[in-house]
Amino acid sequence: MIPTKQHLEEAIATVTPFVHQTPIVTSSSLNEIVGAQLYFKCENFQKMGAFKMRGAVHAIQNLSHAQKKAGVVTHSSGNFGQAVALAARILKVQAYVVMPENAPLVKKEGVKSYGAQITECESTLAAREATAAAIQLKTGATFLHPSNNIDVILGNATAGAELLQKHADLDFLLTPVGGGGLIAGTALATHYLSGNCKTIGGEPFAVDDAYRSLQSGKIETNQTTQTVADGLRTNLGDLNFPIIQELVSEIIRVEEDEIIHGMKLIWERMKIVVEPSSAVPFAAALREKDHFRNKKIGIILSGGNVDVSNLPF
Amino acid sequence: MIPTKQHLEEAIATVTPFVHQTPIVTSSSLNEIVGAQLYFKCENFQKMGAFKMRGAVHAIQNLSHAQKKAGVVTHSSGNFGQAVALAARILKVQAYVVMPENAPLVKKEGVKSYGAQITECESTLAAREATAAAIQLKTGATFLHPSNNIDVILGNATAGAELLQKHADLDFLLTPVGGGGLIAGTALATHYLSGNCKTIGGEPFAVDDAYRSLQSGKIETNQTTQTVADGLRTNLGDLNFPIIQELVSEIIRVEEDEIIHGMKLIWERMKIVVEPSSAVPFAAALREKDHFRNKKIGIILSGGNVDVSNLPF
Known part of the structure; x- marks a missing residue:
């Protein structure tokens, strides 16, 4: 384990x-x-x-070629969203980022500037998970959890x-x-x-x-x-x-x-x-x-x- | 020149x-x-x-033993006052610092924490110069100008x-x-x-x-x-x-x-x-x-x- x-x-x-x-x-x-x-x-x-760049890079690098082609999706109050957006851009992967409406403006702007697609939702965990799951279903993107993912943990x-x-x-x-x-x-x-x-x-x-x-x-x-x-x-x-x-x-x-x-x-x-x-x-x-x-x-x-x-x- | x-x-x-x-x-x-x-x-x-530490160190180091004994005085909107205070403490010299009343609080606190004696005055150049001159007369301290002093300039x-x-x-x-x-x-x-x-x-x-x-x-x-x-x-x-x-x-x-x-x-x-x-x-x-x-x-x-x-x- x-x-x-x-x-x-x-x-x-x-x-x-x-x-x-x-x-x-x-x-x-x-x-x-x-x-x-x-x-x-x-x-x-x-x-x-933020340190989250480390986990995002590690998780995306460990995806298969087919997974990379379909993209990655995550939900984040901010830093992991930016990390996935930037790591994905570097690795030429499409990123979808679900962010709570009350996330700091500077973090939303960061995610946008790295070329990721943002979807806003309520700031509850349930709303974030449901929104990410919908994107996952629609696009086939791999879901990257900001913290409960062994590759992310090892990257961190x-x-x-x-x-x-x-x-x-x-x-x-x-x-x-x-x-x-x-x-x-x-x-x-x-x-x-x-x-x-x-x-x-x-x-x-x-x-x-x-x-x-x-x-x-x-x-x-x-x-x-x-x-x-x-x-x-x-x-x-x-x-x-x-x-x-x-x-x-x-x-x-x-x-x-x-x-x-x-x-x-x-x-x-x-x-x-x-x-x-x-x-x-x-x-x-x-x-x-x-x-x-x-x-x-x-x-x-x-x-x-x-x-x-x-x-x- | x-x-x-x-x-x-x-x-x-x-x-x-x-x-x-x-x-x-x-x-x-x-x-x-x-x-x-x-x-x-x-x-x-x-x-x-701030860079002003450089000029203050150089100016104080170039004083004679007798001058060091009588101390140094300066006027400053803040950073040079802190610089003289800290450099003087390191070189075991008494520092007197004239500061305008409207100087940022954080700078006044810095000067105090380095053990210098603060005198506040109006924020005009004339008031600052007059206050410093009075201290100079009273204590025999050497006046260090924050910027118009060749040793300060060379230190900077x-x-x-x-x-x-x-x-x-x-x-x-x-x-x-x-x-x-x-x-x-x-x-x-x-x-x-x-x-x-x-x-x-x-x-x-x-x-x-x-x-x-x-x-x-x-x-x-x-x-x-x-x-x-x-x-x-x-x-x-x-x-x-x-x-x-x-x-x-x-x-x-x-x-x-x-x-x-x-x-x-x-x-x-x-x-x-x-x-x-x-x-x-x-x-x-x-x-x-x-x-x-x-x-x-x-x-x-x-x-x-x-x-x-x-x-x-």
Whole structure:
């Protein structure tokens, strides 16, 4: 059920030529605030502005010739839509992207600019799935799930893998938790490529389905999607949950104001643009300072696709 | 009157150990928009968030022991104040910083956090100069002008020097023009370290004193300080103006909405935080696209100290 080290190595070989090896940035001022050594893996500088490029490239590359000819379809609150659109353009495949009406404008524009066909729908998971299924039926396109797809998970794993290749002695590797595709991939990288590094998730209290799922042992859902971290509104899936159960040490929940404060600190001190979801694991480190004191912590800054005209601070 | 190549080389040797060798970033999306190859020198990632650290370090290092003991005083709309404060702290010198009341909050906080003593005054040049002179009299501190000081100019030159060391074949090197200290230093670097590279300034129409000064052959002043580019509200000085007259090819003026549009593009496409002044030379390249088509253009992103809670877009 859990991919092997060979799967991970194949994914690294497949994905690396098509993505940026994003910089790892440090900030003495943020180190001081948290009381630890932080290593930020800047996937906000990734192609199309988020780690999701990695999973999309890997999933599309693993399709058959016939599948590629019929195209790919996905639903996404934004970044995975852009990732599939751009990866598909590079690989000369038609992409269909279902997006919730309330997705940030900048993400819709990104998907359009890469030549994908957008269909808007209500922001519920049910509406998104139904709309994607209709397109799938009509066009024969292959459905790519943004997070519950083993090839996507393995593609996502390459961000953490790059970080661990440079900093093999990390004590902790923190990522946000939304649909579970990034943290599952990261946990695979940590498991196969590090000694004792622990993978920890950061999750908003408002949509703490992953935290509750690990407590109950089954996939829990959220009653709301009301969080500033718009990339983290979705639930775990049956393919990534077992990986998370097996390989993730802990999930730390954070309040909305902690996310906004963390995001502002990253912007002001590091002078980089990150989206709210990216600030969640940093906010988790800040909340649980005592837990992390003097440790070496990798943090995956998942993306930078934020509407700069509509900020939460 | 114009510093020699040896002065420049000494400045590089003196300043380099105390500053970040900031990254040079490219963006295929912004290259496409301008129709040229752009190389952004990211002084927003410099210590204290701006190129001014370079000039401050150089000026303070060149003081005598007795001068260092009495401290340094400056007036600044923000970045030079922070630069003097931080450089002084590193060199164990007391710093006094005069700041206009309307300086961005984030800059005042920066100066305070580095341990300098702040005195606020009206935002006119006259008020700033009078306040600094009073402190100078009272404490015996050496006055450091933010831009009209040869050691500051030579320190500032090291940003362009680093860019030209990596990209010797630039056709143009663009900087913002405020008090003239950055463009004068950059023009020295271009003059001594490149073949045919031309130094060009970007300046807001609202405070186009440098443009008018080059036209008239004498230092002109502005009737207003009303520009979004808060770092560019000051006038040229008698030490930097001759350098600018001799070595700067051209000044391109830009409208306020062009500055804001350029700033937003840099934030959205490059995912980095720059202050409005930094966007001025990029806006100039965008305004005069035809002039720059297919050329290699260096652009100094002068700083990133912006109040992210109070953006112009």
